[in-house]
Amino acid sequence: MININEVIETNEMIEKENLDVRTITLGISLLDCIDSNVDKLCDNIYNKICTVAKDLVKTGEDISHEYGIPIVNKRISVTPIAMIGSAACKTTDDYVKIAKTLDKAATEVGVNLLGGYSALVSKGMTPSDELLIRSIPEALKQTNRVCSSVNVGSTKTGIDMDAVRLMGHIVKETAIVTNECDFPGCAKLVVFCNAPDDNPFMAGAFHGVTEKDLVINVGVSGPGVVKTALEKVRGESFEVLCETIKKTAFKVTRVGQLVAKEASKRLNVPFGIVDLSLAPTPAIGDSVADILCEIGLEYAGAPGTTAALALLNDQVKKGGVMASSYVGGLSGAFIPVSEDQGMIDAVNANALSLEKLEAMTCVCSVGLDMIAIPGDTKETTIAGIIADEMAIGMINQKTTAVRLMPAIGKTVGDVVKMGGLFGDAPVMPVNPYSCDAFVNRQGRIPAPIHSFKN
Amino acid sequence: MNKTIITVVGKDTVGIIAKVCTYLADNNINILDISQTIVQDYFNMMMIVDANKSEKMLATIQSELKAIGEEIGVIIKCQQEDIFNSMHRI
Numbered sequence: 001m002i003n004i005n006e007v008i009e010t011n012e013m014i015e016k017e018n019l020d021v022r023t024i025t026l027g028i029s030l031l032d033c034i035d036s037n038v039d040k041l042c043d044n045i046y047n048k049i050c051t052v053a054k055d056l057v058k059t060g061e062d063i064s065h066e067y068g069i070p071i072v073n074k075r076i077s078v079t080p081i082a083m084i085g086s087a088a089c090k091t092t093d094d095y096v097k098i099a100k101t102l103d104k105a106a107t108e109v110g111v112n113l114l115g116g117y118s119a120l121v122s123k124g125m126t127p128s129d130e131l132l133i134r135s136i137p138e139a140l141k142q143t144n145r146v147c148s149s150v151n152v153g154s155t156k157t158g159i160d161m162d163a164v165r166l167m168g169h170i171v172k173e174t175a176i177v178t179n180e181c182d183f184p185g186c187a188k189l190v191v192f193c194n195a196p197d198d199n200p201f202m203a204g205a206f207h208g209v210t211e212k213d214l215v216i217n218v219g220v221s222g223p224g225v226v227k228t229a230l231e232k233v234r235g236e237s238f239e240v241l242c243e244t245i246k247k248t249a250f251k252v253t254r255v256g257q258l259v260a261k262e263a264s265k266r267l268n269v270p271f272g273i274v275d276l277s278l279a280p281t282p283a284i285g286d287s288v289a290d291i292l293c294e295i296g297l298e299y300a301g302a303p304g305t306t307a308a309l310a311l312l313n314d315q316v317k318k319g320g321v322m323a324s325s326y327v328g329g330l331s332g333a334f335i336p337v338s339e340d341q342g343m344i345d346a347v348n349a350n351a352l353s354l355e356k357l358e359a360m361t362c363v364c365s366v367g368l369d370m371i372a373i374p375g376d377t378k379e380t381t382i383a384g385i386i387a388d389e390m391a392i393g394m395i396n397q398k399t400t401a402v403r404l405m406p407a408i409g410k411t412v413g414d415v416v417k418m419g420g421l422f423g424d425a426p427v428m429p430v431n432p433y434s435c436d437a438f439v440n441r442q443g444r445i446p447a448p449i450h451s452f453k454n
Numbered sequence: 455m456n457k458t459i460i461t462v463v464g465k466d467t468v469g470i471i472a473k474v475c476t477y478l479a480d481n482n483i484n485i486l487d488i489s490q491t492i493v494q495d496y497f498n499m500m501m502i503v504d505a506n507k508s509e510k511m512l513a514t515i516q517s518e519l520k521a522i523g524e525e526i527g528v529i530i531k532c533q534q535e536d537i538f539n540s541m542h543r544i
Contacts, residue, residue: 002535004489004500006542007461011531066512068533254540262536 014069018224018286019252021259022279023073024060025115025200026053027207027215027272030079038088042101045084049076049105049114052214052269057110059266063259071259072421076106077205077217078116086128092135099139099146106145113188115205117148120195123157123444125166133166137174140185147203153193153390155397158447164390165439167191168383175375175406186405187338187370187422191386193393193400198273199329204366204401215272216264217329220256221279222248224286226316230294241295242315249276249319257324275329276320277365278312280340282423288312288333289342300335300343301352309333310363330399332365338405338418338425339370347426354385354428362392367401372416372425375408382406384435387445395448457486457535458505458512460519464528466497473522474501474530481508481515497528502535 013019033044053076060074078084081098089095099117106114117139119129136148150167153159171186178185190204197208200217207215229248233240256274264271280288289300295308313332321327335357337343346352354371361367367389373382386402393400407416407427416425462470471488478485483505490499505515516532523530 001487001502002459002538002542004491004498007459007500007538008491008493008498010538010541011461011463062513065516066534067537068531069537251541255537258536258540 011068013222013225017222017228018281018283019222019255020070020072021218021256022221023075023200023219024056024071024259024263025075025077025205025217025219026056026267026269027077027198027211027217028052029207029211029213030084031209034084034087036087038094038097041085041088042097045098046101046105049078049102050108053109053111055267059263063262063266067258069255069259073113074111075200075202075205076109076111076114077200077207078102078114079207079209080116080118080120082119082126082129082132083209085132086126089128089131092131092138095132095135096139096142099135099143102146103143111145113145113147113202115147115149115202116207117146118150118206120151121160121163122151122154124160125163130166133163133170136170136189137177137185140174140188141177141181147188147205149190149192149195149204149206151192151195152386153394153445155194155394156447156451159193159387159390159394159445161387161439161444162442164387165380165383167386168379168439171382171404172379172406175408179408183418184405184416186403187418189403191402193390194398196329196399200275201277201279201330203403211272212270214269216260216267216269217272217275218256218260218263219275219277219279219329220252221277222252223278223280223288223291225252226278227285227287227291227294230291238311242311245312245315246319249316250323252276253320253323271326273326273328274324276316276324276327276331277329278316278333280334280336281421282339282341284341287340287342288335289340289346293342299349299351300346301356305356306359306363309335309360313364330365334366334369335360335364336369337371337428338416338423339421340423344424344426347428354430358388358392361389361400362396366399367393369401369403370405370422370425371403372405372407372410372427373430374411374427375406376411377406377430380434380436380439381430383439385430387439391445394445397450456506458503459533459535459538460501460503461531462499462523462528463496464523466492467526470497470526470528471499473526474519477519477522478503481510483508483515
């Protein structure tokens with residue numbers, strides 16, 4: 001039988017160390033909504049989401065109360081809209097209409113974000129894909145809850161550099177058109193390489209075409225729990241350090257597995273995966289950078305950071321995979337800047353640069369995340385940064401992503417204030433030298449040699 | 455059988471257990487196990503109970519126990535046992 005110390009340990013994790021289930025994400029296939037008439041299509045989408053997701057938020061809250069574990073977000077991911085809209089959408093405005101429908105449905109069922117305003121163009125863009133991509137700035141301007149992602153490369157296909165170049169433009173354009181909004185549109189726009197079909201985390205979630213009609217995916221978190229556990233083993237060997245992280249990751253993931261199973265049962269929707277990521281928030285003590293400091297660095301970004309992060313990421317996976325039968329999504333340590341107070345401190349102390357972050361993304365999930373860059377950064381430079389990150393993903397057979405926020409009218413030293421889960425982003429310097437001639441080449445980067453495994 | 459874990463945390467005072475037990479008895483909730491300890495000067499009590507025969511929903515029991523806790527200056531939480539089993543048992 002459970003003993004009092006175990007109960008106290010669990011409740012301290014929840015109350016003092018910010019243990020929570022970060023998200024229950026309901027994946028919804030919209031393939032059966034397709035119609036060649038855009039209004040009919042929008043009706044179908046709205047009706048399907050509002051029908052299948054009507055109990056999502058309430059179920060999440062019920063589970064949260066019964067087990068005493070916060071479930072921070074209830075969210076929805078849908079089939080990439082570039083596929084759903086291809087028969088109906090003739091203009092970017094048609095796509096924006098779908099985005100507004102998604103926003104309305106998300107508001108109706110009470111989820112805070114909905115992902116899947118997406119296109120998968122790792123080898124090339126259809127005219128419909130390109131229309132959707134071109135509609136992203138306006139779609140993000142006119143909606144509050146819709147998240148967008150574009151997959152521009154994979155280990156199997158190489159990198160579609162035409163899409164990368166276009167995304168350089170779209171990221172900049174999104175920053176410009178949403179500059180007056182309360183919230184930067186770029187925080188809801190991710191560029192991926194090797195995007196997973198079952199990621200529950202925003203802004204990159206979408207419901208892949210390999211998935212069932214409906215599926216429940218759960219993302220757990222708990223950087224604070226890992227940090228607190230490591231405080232007790234200061235000065236100990238790597239073996240002890242790794243064991244501690246593994247055990248903690250196991251416990252955290254088990255909570256996610258329980259919540260996922262329970263949500264699946266109550267909603268009568270199949271359970272998909274648990275994503276065992278360490279996802280920080282701006283709350284004090286809920287930081288991945290703080291774990292790196294606890295491992296032994298003065299600041300995240302100091303020499304040794306990549307090694308410490310590699311160790312952390314690997315132990316989290318090792319502990320987590322035993323705790324859940326189905327692990328998926330991104331599963332690793334996230335290193336967003338604005339969402340992690342320790343990262344912000346590191347940037348402000350000049351300990352952490354864009355280049356060091358890029359190195360860190362080689363050994364963890366996911367990529368250059370929630371980073372504000374000067375507003376006058378050229379589109380080609382943004383495309384160059386995206387291409388670098390995609391190349392890391394392609395060659396290393398892992399998911400990588402870029403979520404950059406050009407801060408219009410701001411420069412290094414300024415801060416982009418967003419608040420809430422997204423935090424505040426200090427504007428970081430970008431290498432000033434040009435990559436125009438590289439980015440402006442047409443076509444794609446071929447698939448790497450290790451993709452030929454057939 | 456779903457078991458429920460009740461935890462009481464706060465400053466030690468006369469009659470905490472009596473208050474909680476009276477409420478449980480009144481609502482047909484059976485106590486299976488009680489243990490208590492002092493952690494960093496705070497009184498910690500845990501009860502494993504069977505609330506299946508109670509007519510009240512768990513949510514009601516949770517809020518009524520919370521209110522009793524507020525009366526006597528302690529925090530009373532009520533959680534399904536599964537979360538602890540998941541975390542601490544393979």
